[in-house]
Each structure stands twice: as C-alpha cells, then as structure tokens.
Amino acid sequence: GAGVSQSPSNKVTEKGKDVELRCDPISGHTALYWYRQRLGQGLEFLIYFQGNSAPDKSGLPSDRFSAERTGESVSTLTIQRTQQEDSAVYLCASSWLNTEAFFGQGTRLTVV
Amino acid sequence: RKEVEQDPGPFNVPEGATVAFNCTYSNSASQSFFWYRQDCRKEPKLLMSVYSSGNEDGRFTAQLNRASQYISLLIRDSKLSDSATYLCVVDTGNQFYFGTGTSLTVIP
Numbered sequence: 001g002a003g004v005s006q007s008p009s010n011k012v013t014e015k016g017k018d019v020e021l022r023c024d025p026i027s028g029h030t031a032l033y034w035y036r037q038r039l040g041q042g043l044e045f046l047i048y049f050q051g052n053s054a055p056d057k058s059g060l061p062s063d064r065f066s067a068e069r070t071g072e073s074v075s076t077l078t079i080q081r082t083q084q085e086d087s088a089v090y091l092c093a094s095s096w097l098n099t100e101a102f103f104g105q106g107t108r109l110t111v112v
Numbered sequence: 113r114k115e116v117e118q119d120p121g122p123f124n125v126p127e128g129a130t131v132a133f134n135c136t137y138s139n140s141a142s143q144s145f146f147w148y149r150q151d152c153r154k155e156p157k158l159l160m161s162v163y164s165s166g167n168e169d170g171r172f173t174a175q176l177n178r179a180s181q182y183i184s185l186l187i188r189d190s191k192l193s194d195s196a197t198y199l200c201v202v203d204t205g206n207q208f209y210f211g212t213g214t215s216l217t218v219i220p
Contacts, residue, residue, distance in 0.1 A: 050206075
C-alpha cells in the first residue's frame with residue numbers, strides 16, 4: 001500500500017484479555033515507531049525499531065507490553081492482560097533515513 | 113530530561129492573530145527538524161520541515177536556532193482551520209523524537 005496501515009482500526013476487549021495490534025509500514029522504511037495517545041493527551045513514545053532490532057524500547061510502560069518486527073516490514077504490538085488504563089489510540093509511524101515519518105491512522109483500543 | 117520539550121498550551125487566539133510556538137531539544141547533534149500538525153482524532157501529518165536558514169510556507173514560518181537548541185513555528189493571520197495540535201520533531205540521525213504537542217484554538 002501507499003501509506004502506513006494499521007489494523008484493526010478499532011478494538012474493544014475485556015479487561016484481562018491479550019490483544020495484538022498490527023502495523024504495516026511503508027515499503028522500504030527501515031525505522032518504525034509505536035506511540036500511545038490517550039484521549040486529549042500528547043504522544044507517548046513506546047518503542048523504536050531499526051530493521052528488526054529495537055534499539056530503544058524505553059517507553060514500554062510495563063512487562064505486559066511487547067513488540068516485534070519481522071525484517072523491515074510488519075510489526076506487532078502485544079498487550080497482555082489488558083487493563084482499563086491501556087485504553088488509548090496506538091499509533092505507528094515509519095520513516096527512511098532522515099526523511100519525514102509517516103503515521104498510520106491508529107488503532108483505537110477500548111478495554112471494558 | 114526529555115529529548116524534546118514543548119509548552120502544551122492551550123493557546124487560544126482570535127482570528128487574524130499571529131502566534132508563535134517554541135520547542136527545545138537536548139541533543140546538540142540533532143540533524144533534522146520538523147513541525148507536524150495533528151487534528152482532533154486524526155494522526156499527525158507533516159506540516160513543514162525546518163531548515164537551518166529558516167523557511168516559510170505561506171502564513172507559516174519555521175526557524176531553527178542551533179546555538180540555543182530550539183525551533184520555532186510562527187503562524188500569521190490565523191484562520192479557524194489552523195486549530196489543531198502542533199508537534200515539533202527532532203531527528204538525531206538515529207531516531208525521531210516527537211514533542212507532546214502544543215494545542216492551538218483559533219477563536220472567531
């Protein structure tokens with residue numbers, strides 16, 4: 001596709017369940033970022049991939065959060081044992097070298 | 113210390129006003145700089161890159177001060193449609209860092 005694609009666009013899950021969020025970056029983009037944005041709040045950095053390695057995972061809020069990336073393509077963000085405070089929009093962005101980062105439209109996660 | 117810091121605002125300005133946002137960054141080796149715009153319930157999108165010599169795009173002017181490690185965005189003749197959150201972005205050459213954004217509301 002032409003842009004960054006995220007799926008699902010919306011996810012409602014019960015507290016305690018695990019969820020997987022997917023990001024398909026722009027083809028050829030080596031860098032991939034995950035952010036969390038709570039309602040009315042700013043972007044909260046979660047993790048950064050360069051290729052399939054994660055040189056910066058300092059933003060992952062707890063060990064319930066993990067992410068992986070296959071080569072220079074798809075990334076999945078997994079949240080285990082979801083809590084209500086995990087409700088947010090999860091945004092993925094990709095970029096190549098020092099050029100602009102492009103965002104996907106996000107996954108809106110609601111934990112009930 | 114955060115890599116990028118912005119005043120979250122909110123800035124509420126009347127139509128036609130001039131408004132300026134500043135953003136500071138901590139890594140003196142940072143290489144590229146950008147301003148992004150995020151509309152309510154949308155993803156951030158590039159507004160403009162920031163060049164060392166400063167650059168202008170219509171009513172928008174971006175400037176970089178490497179000595180003081182800050183970038184600025186000036187919006188002249190504000191329009192209602194400028195209401196959004198503006199995020200500054202710094203690329204250290206290894207990684208992008210996004211500020212948390214400054215909220216602008218232009219009032220009729």
